[in-house]
Amino acid sequence: MPSNLPEVIGMQPNQFNVDVANKLKVVSLVSVGKHPQSGRMRRADQDSRAVELGLKLTGDNHSGESLTVLHAGDPSEPSLRSYAGMGLKSVRVLQLDPAADAILPLGQHLQQCGADIVLTGVRAESGESSGMVPYQLAEKLGWPIVPRVADIVSVKGGVAEVLQALPRGQRRSVMVRLPFIASVDSAAPEARQSAFGPASRALMDIEVVSASVDDVRQAWEEAAARKRPKRLKVVKAKTAAERFKAATAKSQGDGGKVMKNESAAEQAQAIFDLLKEEGVLR
Amino acid sequence: MSAHNSHDVLRRDPRAEWIARNRLHPLHGSVVSADMGEVRGPTGLLRKNPHKVGFIGPNGIKRIDRLKGNAAGAGKGRRSSAAQDIQLPLHQVENPDFYVVVVPDMVGGRLTAHDKDVIGQAHKLIAGAEGNGAVLAVCFGQSKEEHFDTAGVDRLLLLEDEYYEGYCPEQRLAALVQVESAYKPLFWLFPDSVNGGSDLGSRLAARIGERPAVQAWLVDSDTSVCRGAGGTTDITRSTPRLLMLAEECADPIDETRHEALPVELDLVPAVIAQLQDRGQVAVDPNAISLAEAEFILSAGNGIHNWDQFHSAAAVLGATEGASRVAVDDGFMPRFRQVGATGTWVTARVYLAVGISGAIQHMQGIGQCDKVIAINTDAGCDMVKRAALSVIGDSEAILGELIKLAEDFRAQQSAGGDRDAA
Known part of the structure; x- marks a missing residue:
């Protein structure tokens, strides 16, 4: 690993260095979220993290000068204003029919406005929530996509260093050339609170666009999620003795290696070897 | 009358009866x-002679076979059945009419449970x-899996070249397009997981325009049910060519x-990657x-040198955990507690x-793969659960372990410098 990488990335916000921040153009795509328990409309969790990351990239003191928060859909949706309440002067809305496919107008808009970094959530909280929007945009624009971003560490000379969130809290460092699309993981820094006053004062910058209706989706049926059946432990035993064994056998009773009389150094060596074999010592 | 009666009188032979009774x-x-x-x-009831049933076994004891000869192999195979390896019937496909392609995650080079579910779904389709x-x-990438056959793989395409190692979604996508x-x-199946299946599937879907x-969880060849709206709705739709399947x-x-x-x-042509992997x-x-x-690295009542424990966790790169006793005594914060009342x-x-492993603690670690125990009591529950148990003074063993880990780290940094140079 090169020495200029930070050795330890904690939960603390790390110092961010952008030498081209004044020119950097970040677009955060936002959607209308849905609270998982109450079902109420809200700002989507991952999308608000994308806005937060955008605010960090462009510098808060410019009050989001080169950050554009973009939404395609209904501009009268009240939860859109809660994004503006994070300290934005305006929210850009491409007004569309709710049944329309937003990819084409979004792609055109992104190409026209010359964005450097496009941030989205991984998956929407309403609708199909397939997580395909960033991929389809990337395919349409020919840009690289970095999925599940936890942080953007630096942008230097047109190359960004991005931290990807991996399972089990691990991080991977990826270098990518601008412009690119990134989907922001739930491991990204939490979004700041939304303030009601600025939210209601913010300007909704509406542009009416036309888009084709998403025909495929019209044929789908949507219903509240059914509870999924739990997988049962099926015992495929042919005789009574096997069934009895399966019912009474202890699942964890096989017992491992026990080291009793060795010296502490030998015992420690055995533990160390096992840790290395399992690959947890990195 | 008497002559008539003499016909009906049953003549008994007491001697013969006596002999018959006396075996x-x-x-x-x-x-x-x-x-x-x-x-x-005498009443016309059918009588069985119990002495005639069965046979004398090899050690002189009478055995009665009540299974009517059905347990022919059972007696013999009893000892050997444990060692016997059952050969499952071979499912062969010669000249297949079509293919269903599965792209497993292969975390750590092995098929995960999720991958096996997806292969099962492929056979259902x-x-x-x-x-x-x-x-x-x-x-x-490098595969360590040895049981592709029993997992249900008919054809196997292993792409083990070095340019598929690490994080290279674009190169992998190029290979998948070639497979396409x-x-x-007929179908492309991906596990919808954070281990890369979802990423690769989305890339391929965008590339081939599917x-x-x-998050499909109930799929047949006509309709599939997927979770939508962040898992709060079910979408019933006709089955597309490319599916990303939920677990189970x-x-x-x-x-x-x-x-x-x-x-x-x-x-597969080498792709000029726009994403450059810099490692973890x-x-x-x-x-x-x-x-x-x-x-x-979890601590319990047997820890007396807490500074040593914390330094061991730091040098091993382990997350700290604790049992309830250690938390109650104030040595560790409450959110570090492992077990039924703490974190699973x-x-x-x-x-x-x-x-030593209270049952609440053992419940909390139920999903752990490898448990290592350091304890003074060889009979405790944790030792029974552990894959490796070490009986001795924890302070001495942790001290030796810290030494080993420090040596390892020193070697690692020296090796890293050499690589960089």
Whole structure:
């Protein structure tokens, strides 16, 4: 690993260095979220993290000068204003029919406005929530996509260093050339609170666009999620003795290696070897 | 009258009866075998001779076979059945009409449970379609898996070249596009997981212009049910060509063996990658939440030198955990507690120091793969659960372990400098 990488990335916000921040153009795509328990409309969790990351990239003191928060859909949706309440002067809305496919107008808009970094959530909280929007945009624009971003560490000379969130809290460092699309993981820094006053004062910058209706989706049926059946432990035993064994056998009773009389150094060596074999010592 | 009666009088032979009753009499055999046919009692009831049932076993004890000869092999195979390896029936597909391609995650080079579910789903889709199809698994990177056959793989495409190692979604996508044009699969199946299946599936869907079913959990060849709106709705739709399947979407294959014939792919052009993998970054292990940490060093009542414990966790790169006693005594914060009242952990490796294993604690570590115990009591529950148990003073063993880990780190940094130079 090169020495200029930070050795330890904690939960603390790390110092961010952008030498081209004044020119950097970040677009955060936002959607209308849905609270998982109450079902109420809200700002989507991952999308608000994308806005937060955008605010960090462009510098808060410019009050989001080169950050554009973009939404395609209904501009009268009240939860859109809660994004503006994070300290934005305006929210850009491409007004569309709710049944329309937003990819084409979004792609055109992104190409026209010359964005450097496009941030989205991984998956929407309403609708199909397939997580395909960033991929389809990337395919349409020919840009690289970095999925599940936890942080953007630096942008230097047109190359960004991005931290990807991996399972089990691990991080991977990826270098990518601008412009690119990134989907922001739930491991990204939490979004700041939304303030009601600025939210209601913010300007909704509406542009009416036309888009084709998403025909495929019209044929789908949507219903509240059914509870999924739990997988049962099926015992495929042919005789009574096997069934009895399966019912009474202890699942964890096989017992491992026990080291009793060795010296502490030998015992420690055995533990160390096992840790290395399992690959947890990195 | 008397003559008439004399016909009906049953003449008994008391001596013959006596011999018949006495099994030890030398003439017993001849008397009993004389009436071999069915014997009826005075009321006309069919009588069985219990002495005639069964046979004398090899050690002189009478054995009665009540299974009527059905347990022919059972007696013999009893001892050897444990060692016997059951050969599952081989499922062969010659000249398949179509292919269903599965791209497993292969975390750590092995098929995950999720991957096996997806392969099971692929066989269900083949059963629902006409003609005989084969499951083609496309595996990237070095594979350590040895049981592709019992997992249900008919054809296996291993792409083990060095440019598939690490994080290279664009190169993998190029290979998948080549598979698409070479095999024209009926279905593409990906595990919808954070381990890369979802990413690769979305990339392929965008590239070949398919609209995928995501988080699909109930799939047949006509309709599929997927979770939508962040898992709060079910979308019922016709099954598309490309599916990203949720966990436990189908049962894994367990009753057949498959060929897992290796197949080759034409040379995939090397893609100029726009994403450059710089490797994993060292993460502060204590910033990872206990529930998802991979490696936990956990402390219990047997720890007396807490500074040493913390330094051991730091040098091993382990997330710290604790038993309830350690938390109650104030040595560790409450959010570090492992067990039924604390956090249920999923670590791959759990190193328990001085924890004897209350049942609440054992419940909390139920999902851990490898448990290592350091304890003074060889009879405690944690030692019974552990894959490796070390009986001795925890302070001495931790001290030696810290020394080993420090040596390892020193070597690692020296080696890293040499690599960089």
